[in-house]
Amino acid sequence: MPEGPSIVLLKEAAQQFAGQKIIAVSGDSKIDHSLLLNKKVLTFNSWGKHFLICLKxxxxxxxxxxxxSYRINEQKPGKTIRLSLRFKTGEINFYTCSIVYLPGDPGDHYDWSADVMSDEWDAGSARKKLKKRPGLMACDALLEQDIFAGVGNIIKNEVLYRIRVHPESLVNKLPAAKLKEMISESRIYSFQFLEWKRNNELKKHWLAHTKKLCLRCKLPFIKKYTGVKKRRSFICENCQVLYT
DNA sequence: TCCAATGTTTCGCC
DNA sequence: GGGCGAAACATTGG
Known part of the structure; x- marks a missing residue:
């Protein structure tokens, strides 16, 4: 159940097989297994919530x-494997996921500057994209994968709480400094998420997501399904400013 | 026990 | 055919 940082952890865990040949393929995925057998994995990569296994x-x-979900060098008892790749030194198994082939080079398919976890993340590029979307709510903007690839609902809620912006604020009504803060915090929080997740302590750091009371003012959070995307938002109407 | 949920795609209607 | 919203998919913890 992954947002971008969790996919980075998957990439790290898979790294032990980089450069190795796929010696067996199984699973109920509809993709053509014969295209994988005996092929070498060049690199593991990610873009937002996408995990990428790159062959030639x-x-x-x-x-x-x-x-x-996935398991490395083990299986989930009683669960159907969607795709299993075996290597000389172990195996990686995927469950209940969407799997497709992308032909050619990953760079043909992805704008790396949109991935908040990428070295190539470009805040200025995100700002330009947001400028072209008048009427877009902050809650929807952060979930827009073309702009903030990897940001999911948890990161959305935590970022908006941190920067004290109401989820239903319109991005083109945010003061310039607030807009910049929203963009920069999406990356900063995502990297904190990564470290907390790595240490199995993510939940205890949530300040807004699934919370009942705002720690700053002690007033209750409003739970509301906001924006075009109608995803859960936790709102402190006292601390988070609505810009419209 | 039941329900909601870290998400995206597809279907059907206007 | 575009735009929209609902439905589909599917697992697990609270």
């Missing part, structure tokens, strides 16, 4: 969606 001229794109 072919990339396997794995999206874990809401409920997907």
């Amino acid at each position: 001229d072919l990339t396997i794109r794995i999206h874990l969606l809401m409920f997907g």
